[in-house]
Amino acid sequence: MREVAVIGTGMTQFGELWGKSIKDIFVEAASGAIKNAGVEHIDSMYVGSMSSGLFVGQEHLGAILADYLGQNPIPSTRVESACASGGAAFRAAYFEVASGASDIVLAGGVEKMTDGADVTDSLATAADQEYEVYQGVTFPGLYAMIANSHMHEYGTTREQLAAIAVKNHKNGANNPNAQFRKPVSLEQVMNSTLVADPLRLLDCSPVSDGGAAVILCSMDVAKKFTDTIVKVKATAQASDTIALHTRKSFTTLNSVTTAAEKAYKMADVTPKDINFAEVHDCFTIAEAVVYEDLGFCEKGCGGPAAEEGRTALEGETPLNTSGGLKSKGHPVGATGIAQIIELHEQLTGQAGKRQVKNANIGLAQNMGGSGASCVINILEAK
Amino acid sequence: MISPRYHREIPQRYRLEAGKCKGCGYVSFPPRLVCPECGKNDFDLFKLDNEGKLLTYTIIRVGSDKFVGKTPFAVGIVELKDGVKLTTQIADVNLDELKIGQQVKLVFRKIQDEGKSGLHCYGYKAILI
Numbered sequence: 001m002r003e004v005a006v007i008g009t010g011m012t013q014f015g016e017l018w019g020k021s022i023k024d025i026f027v028e029a030a031s032g033a034i035k036n037a038g039v040e041h042i043d044s045m046y047v048g049s050m051s052s053g054l055f056v057g058q059e060h061l062g063a064i065l066a067d068y069l070g071q072n073p074i075p076s077t078r079v080e081s082a083c084a085s086g087g088a089a090f091r092a093a094y095f096e097v098a099s100g101a102s103d104i105v106l107a108g109g110v111e112k113m114t115d116g117a118d119v120t121d122s123l124a125t126a127a128d129q130e131y132e133v134y135q136g137v138t139f140p141g142l143y144a145m146i147a148n149s150h151m152h153e154y155g156t157t158r159e160q161l162a163a164i165a166v167k168n169h170k171n172g173a174n175n176p177n178a179q180f181r182k183p184v185s186l187e188q189v190m191n192s193t194l195v196a197d198p199l200r201l202l203d204c205s206p207v208s209d210g211g212a213a214v215i216l217c218s219m220d221v222a223k224k225f226t227d228t229i230v231k232v233k234a235t236a237q238a239s240d241t242i243a244l245h246t247r248k249s250f251t252t253l254n255s256v257t258t259a260a261e262k263a264y265k266m267a268d269v270t271p272k273d274i275n276f277a278e279v280h281d282c283f284t285i286a287e288a289v290v291y292e293d294l295g296f297c298e299k300g301c302g303g304p305a306a307e308e309g310r311t312a313l314e315g316e317t318p319l320n321t322s323g324g325l326k327s328k329g330h331p332v333g334a335t336g337i338a339q340i341i342e343l344h345e346q347l348t349g350q351a352g353k354r355q356v357k358n359a360n361i362g363l364a365q366n367m368g369g370s371g372a373s374c375v376i377n378i379l380e381a382k
Numbered sequence: 383m384i385s386p387r388y389h390r391e392i393p394q395r396y397r398l399e400a401g402k403c404k405g406c407g408y409v410s411f412p413p414r415l416v417c418p419e420c421g422k423n424d425f426d427l428f429k430l431d432n433e434g435k436l437l438t439y440t441i442i443r444v445g446s447d448k449f450v451g452k453t454p455f456a457v458g459i460v461e462l463k464d465g466v467k468l469t470t471q472i473a474d475v476n477l478d479e480l481k482i483g484q485q486v487k488l489v490f491r492k493i494q495d496e497g498k499s500g501l502h503c504y505g506y507k508a509i510l511i
């Protein structure tokens with residue numbers, strides 16, 4: 001397979017974008033990426049979206065978005081893997097370039113969640129409809145059950161989970177595209193409204209609109225367009241049971257450990273070589289569990305690591321310098337691509353106040369449902 | 383939840399029917415066509431014991447539109463004596479009393495009403511014993 005590079009990025013503001021349709025949002029992000037890369041054409045495109053059908057009543061998203069982006073007749077396909085749709089779209093684009101089938105491919109993601117659909121019910125379609133959702137469980141509810149188990153097994157505390165939200169809001173305050181550009185205090189998190197015990201409002205990612213896109217191309221082509229090359233060092237994906245209850249453990253996500261092992265092998269690195277990571281903090285507990293399952297520390301240390309500042313911008317493994325899903329926002333299908341954009345900004349030294357020192361290798365971890373899908377991509381500055 | 387789909391699931395929802403793999407003994411609820419442990423596709427159907435213990439739980443305070451007016455309610459994961467784990471509401475309980483490890487049993491209850499037709503949908507809920 002050929003070496004693949006990311007040469008351009010574009011994204012919209014994340015938030016409640018009342019005045020913009022799903023088409024407007026995607027076209028803004030995608031044309032931004034094409035312009036930023038400086039390419040004159042793209043060979044094909046992949047779009048991650050979790051549920052445009054339920055959120056805005058529009059399927060056949062690949063075709064409609066290629067049309068409005070002015071890209072007919074190139075191939076355009078929507079990729080769905082719940083909240084990991086963006087990461088999966090990136091992976092599909094990677095393989096198309098790596099295989100030699102195309103030279104320049106756009107990977108994007110978009111979600112429009114504020115057009116009036118029952119968001120809680122729509123999101124819950126990423127879980128088992130018949131045996132989880134039928135009983136009334138929600139996504140915050142599934143992660144709340146993971147949190148209760150984690151607290152019971154490892155002694156993780158409420159304060160430790162709150163520290164994750166405080167850190168991510170602090171980072172997000174310096175991200176111009178973030179939905180919530182404001183720091184929050186530990187007390188604010190601890191006193192926010194309960195959503196699903198023990199998780200509170202400020203433990204949850206919000207409901208968001210937003211789009212993101214990147215341009216991938218072969219290494220030879222990349223050199224014609226830019227000097228600051230970011231190489232895709234590895235891509236890996238894994239699956240686990242759709243229902244949380246079927247798993248042997250509720251506190252280890254097998255899709256994460258499996259995808260991580262494959263990604264580290266492909267990149268020929270260990271967790272110690274990863275300078276920073278964007279992880280799927282749809283809820284604070286998810287960041288704690290994923291930090292452990294990526295092998296950054298022993299099981300059970302995800303909470304203490306946040307509390308002791310080890311995952312802060314100045315810490316040993318900065319996590320979610322973009323603000324994460326918590327503060328940057330979580331337009332579901334766009335999230336996996338937005339993570340890649342943060343990696344690109346960090347690796348090309350363009351992250352401003354959020355810049356990680358000596359950022360050379362970054363990891364993006366994007367997952368769907370309660371961890372039934374996980375996509376991990378590792379990028380490196382060349 | 384649409385009516386034909388609901389009807390199809392009555393054996394599991396009303397009678398707790400599970401499948402036991404003839405190859406390796408793996409118990410699957412709901413029954414499946416392929417054993418995730420050994421790959422065989424030959425199962426015996428049997429009825430699960432309705433007693434078990436609470437492995438984890440939460441209290442849903444923000445529900446979907448279908449559960450408007452029902453919040454707050456408790457949901458948990460229960461492990462039955464046969465080793466099967468399932469997600470279920472926990473009924474008739476003081477929400478402050480819930481604890482991991484509590485002994486529970488499954489009982490037959492109404493779960494929700496189907497939107498357009500108003501069809502009553504039933505199934506299992508756990509109660510403390």
Ligand SMILES: CC(C)(COP(=O)(O)OP(=O)(O)OC[C@H]1O[C@@H](n2cnc3c(N)ncnc32)[C@H](O)[C@@H]1OP(=O)(O)O)[C@@H](O)C(=O)NCCC(=O)NCCS
Pocket residue numbers: 083120123139140180195201202204205206207282326330369444
């Ligand atoms: C937590 C949640 C239920 C809150 O929604 P809600 O109760 O409708 O909240 P509202 O929209 O009424 O917002 C109330 C206030 O809190 C703010 N807010 C809402 N969600 C927030 C969040 N996650 N973080 C911080 N602030 C938030 C709003 O901006 C609003 O502030 P304002 O009063 O100053 O305008 C919703 O954000 C949610 O479902 N999040 C989870 C999304 C999810 O499951 N994603 C998939 C993950 S796999």
Ligand SMILES: [Zn+2]
Pocket residue numbers: 403404405406407408417418419420421422
């Ligand atoms: Zn078997």
